[in-house]
Amino acid sequence: MKAELAQLIALQKTDTNIRTLQTEIESIPERRAEIEREFDQRAFEIRALEQKKEAAFHERARVEKEIFDQRQRLDRAERNLKAVKKPDEYTAAIREADAARKQISAFETQVLEQMEGFETAEKELKERAPEVDKLREDMQARFAEFDEQVKRQEKELEEARAERERLMKELPKPMAALFNRISKRIRDGIAVARAHNGACTACYMALRPQVMADVRRGNEVITCDNCNRILYYEPENAAQPAHVS
Numbered sequence: 001m002k003a004e005l006a007q008l009i010a011l012q013k014t015d016t017n018i019r020t021l022q023t024e025i026e027s028i029p030e031r032r033a034e035i036e037r038e039f040d041q042r043a044f045e046i047r048a049l050e051q052k053k054e055a056a057f058h059e060r061a062r063v064e065k066e067i068f069d070q071r072q073r074l075d076r077a078e079r080n081l082k083a084v085k086k087p088d089e090y091t092a093a094i095r096e097a098d099a100a101r102k103q104i105s106a107f108e109t110q111v112l113e114q115m116e117g118f119e120t121a122e123k124e125l126k127e128r129a130p131e132v133d134k135l136r137e138d139m140q141a142r143f144a145e146f147d148e149q150v151k152r153q154e155k156e157l158e159e160a161r162a163e164r165e166r167l168m169k170e171l172p173k174p175m176a177a178l179f180n181r182i183s184k185r186i187r188d189g190i191a192v193a194r195a196h197n198g199a200c201t202a203c204y205m206a207l208r209p210q211v212m213a214d215v216r217r218g219n220e221v222i223t224c225d226n227c228n229r230i231l232y233y234e235p236e237n238a239a240q241p242a243h244v245s
Contacts, residue, residue: 002218004175005232011167011179012192014160019189021157028150035146039139046125046132053121060114067107074100175221182229193229203227 193202
């Protein structure tokens with residue numbers, strides 16, 4: 001029976017490892033997103049400069065289109081001045097030409113402002129180019145490290161599943177069935193727990209003295225009266241966790 005208990009303990013450790021690895025692997029998208037958020041925060045100022053540069057470029061293009069339209073308006077007004085015969089038509093054409101010139105002047109000022117904003121952002125981006133390159137290198141290295149970690153975890157999971165299958169085959173069928181039944185019923189999947197200081201370390205309920213004595217002997221499978229987990233005893237001076245998890 002002691003050999004079977006040792007197998008059950010090993011099986012529990014393997015199951016717990018599988019659960020941990022599965023949780024880690026399932027969290028890959030969120031873990032990757034966390035890395036991206038971290039670098040987004042570091043790159044905030046740089047991205048702001050890039051956006052400022054791009055916005056200045058597009059705004060300049062928009063204003064230049066407005067200047068083009070106003071120049072056409074001015075051309076029409078000047079042609080009308082040559083063709084008008086009535087005083088009121090002449091006055092209207094003069095006003096139209098003046099309004100177009102004012103608009104062109106205002107828009108040209110805006111173009112200069114956008115050019116200045118574009119050049120300022122471009123200059124600062126060039127000055128910070130080494131910082132940007134270092135940031136990208138750091139991010140690529142972090143993702144490479146992350147991908148390697150994921151590969152290791154996937155390999156460990158595959159190996160753990162193979163080990164679980166081996167342990168299940170070595171256990172007597174009734175014992176394997178009991179383990180699976182308890183494991184599936186309990187939320188945390190812990191089917192085997194250590195008995196310590198007269199209590200189950202999984203549910204923390206005190207064990208009857210006779211139950212604790214039987215667990216110490218290890219001659220038969222003993223389950224906790226409260227949580228029904230399989231109990232095992234390990235001497236105080238042995239290396240062990242609080243309970244197998």
